[in-house]
Amino acid sequence: MSTAQDSIGVVVLEPNKQLLDKICAFAQKVWGQHEVLPRQTGKELALAAYNLSAGLVVVRASFQRSSALIQSTLLDMYAAGTQILIIQDTPFRVSESTWASFAGLHFLSDKATDDQLNDLLTMTLVRHCMPQFNKLI
Template sequence: MTTANDSIGVVVLEPNAQLLQKLCAGAQKVWGKYEVLPRQTGKELQLAADNLQIGLLVVRASIQRSSALIQNIIADLYAEGTQLLIIQDTPFKLSATGNTSIAGMHFLSDKAGDQQYSDILALSLVRHCMPGLNKLV
């Protein structure tokens, strides 16, 4: 990400204030110089997507499925190169306690600890700086 005024490091889509604060604090610690911008509704996320270059979007799986608007925004952001960190809070997880990364999509169990969250944020920052690592092929 460049230092352009229309760029941002991390957007967190989380309506729960306590979890939002925790996710933002962790993202700020790892991404550091980049801004962490919490967004709480689909309309606000759409506004951010329309006006900012987003490096990473953090979202819970249950919120991701909550509306067609959010699903479409997430798909559009991913297509534009934004990485996704999906916190799996649903019964069927890729990993029960850890994380899994596929191209620019990162899946983290809601049972994972703070260190695993920090690790996946660090991985996403490296992949953001080296976008060639986000390709499936």
């Protein structure tokens, strides 16, 4: 990540094109002037992480665990200050009814409402734009 030249708002990593488009549309609506970058493979994510500094990465839990490349890239991005939003699509959820957030790691059930996704994306934007508020959120 130390070689990252440009900053970007949100990177969405999702192999399902239909779900990728939906999450990108939500992220673009909330993050506004910040670019949303869709990615469908771990290799694409690694390349983006090498060249860009991202504010947030959105990834599905089962896909996040699907390869060592994705796991190590997400870990490197998190260590560099990127927030990670994990959409939990497995039986082992932090919560099915609401989102949870711990030190820049955010968890959202795949059964969450559109409003919950919108609220969580809004909070990540606030944390990205005003890091001094991280202690309060």
